[in-house]
Amino acid sequence: MCFIQQKSGKRYSLRAEEIKHKYKSYKELKEDFADMNVALKTDTEIIADLIKKLNDSNSDKAAKLVLLEDLEYYLHQIDNAQLFCDNGGMSLLMKGLNDTDDDIKQKSAFVLGSALQSNPKVQIFAIESGVMQQLIRILSIDPNKETRKKLLYAVSSMIRHFPFAQQKFLELGGMSALVTLFGDSEDNSLKIKVITLLTDLYIEKTIAVSDTENSEKKKQYQQ
Template identity: 45%
Template sequence: MEEATVEEDVDPEDLDVFYPTNEWQIVKSGQAIPAGLHVRLNLATGNNEAKIPDDESGKSGLKYWKQGSRKGMVNTDSKSFTAEELKRALKLMKQEGSVEIKEGHQEKVRKTFRPIEELMEDFEAMNVMIETDMEIINKLVGKFNSSSATLEEKIVALYDLEYYVHQVDNAQYLMSTGGLQLVINALNSTERLIQEHAAFVLGAALSSNPKVQIEAMEAGALQKLLVLLATDQPVAIKKKALFAFSSMLRHFPFAQQQFLKLGGLQVLGQLFQAKGMESLRIRVMTLLYDMIMEKKLVQEAQDNSAQHKEKSRQYDEVNLLPPMLEQNWCMLVPKLLPSTEHDTREKVLKTMNLMMSSCRDEYRSVQGLSSSLNMLRSEYEELAAEEQREGEQDGYFLGLLNSVHGIIKKLG
């Protein structure tokens, strides 16, 4: 067979091909072989081998090249097998008990492994079909707003929408397209499942998203959520409404001012004491604690910037503690102290400390409070000692122990 030199635009360093002869030769790992060769697994050595078929050595489209001491071959008539295709073909061969890949098997391999060009076309088509978050949000809002959609389809749309609006940009996009207003309006739905899932979507969109908080406030979301919390509703709806309510109020002093003006603290007090709503008490307490701490941290911050001064001015108008004292929260807060959750205890202890100067007499009258504090002191003494043995000199439990000590001392 006539040899051919490598063309100028082909770099032989890039060619990793198999140079066949009429004798069986080992196919090294990573080498590509052209179609038309006989291939076998040498059961004695475990090596993959190939050669030119005895009756086709003069008919193949194999083109040989040589440059110096390097030589190789390319197939001008058909595509080469990749190393991965060769492995899969050999596996197929062993499963069928044949040592050589017959022509029928070669055809089977060609049908099984699609050419890379076809795969790339499919990938390009798939990329065209990939939807952006905004496109998906549009579809979900459209489905939810469709008069022909079933209740189940609307619920599914809201459920999926909640996943997307956790992202700040997605929530703002929902707002810009009018979808947020649809969700807020759905809080008035006669379908309880719609109310529940709409509140869930709203809470996700509001979380740490000032632009959406302002828009929702202007759209009347705070009033609608207060109605859900104040009226007779299932626990599931109240839970989602409280989530959205908390997301609206956190880090938004103007909303906190309106919350107090609209009687929101009384609503939370009723919810805290309502029968069957015990699971929501910790959530209510956490919200009040967070609002108290927000104002405290802003007031204590050493920041002279104009932005901070404006924020501080807004928080100065949020006076949460005085109405809490008036509405008997001095007696309500300690009721959560027996909780088994350290985080809840921490919030209760710190809130009690904040209210101590005004609530001391009420605390002293709370039945069982003294014994609860003493039990917590014993528990946290052991946990703090364990922390110190592990090398934590200023650990979490030491902080809780100090809070308990502080309250016991002030009440004594």
């Protein structure tokens, strides 16, 4: 038995040594890429760089759209979205929502929706930062149907499966905004999105209230 364990341990050590020689460490990879004049960056470094460039007032529209597109890719990951908020990124998206250019506004709303989706920390941060009020206000008055669709996506990402956010949405006049949106729009696809959101929220609440195991969540939805 002892002999077998010793032999097994030796085999494990040899395998570990083999892997060590076969695969390089991150530090070694960075050094190799540096020798080739290729920068290898972590997500943290990339997000910080994107925020810095997006904050540059000299960036033109095309550059901003590319930066927002890159951000949308990275912010799907929960940790990256939280890091983005911690580094002041949310204020840049809020600024984008107020941009006079429809493309910038739409892309900012889309990036915001991606960051908010299934990410409670970012959702809370957004509510505390006044993003909810801003979304409801623009959703109520913006005439561009594509912008409204992107704004509705951001709202949906913020309030789904988050009763606290749903309560704030109602308190801040969110339902009135949806009614206005439904009445003003001649776009049936937008009306369907409104109906789908409300239906999903109703089903979500019904399931939560009937859940006998999660009493805290049940209490939140009942409120």
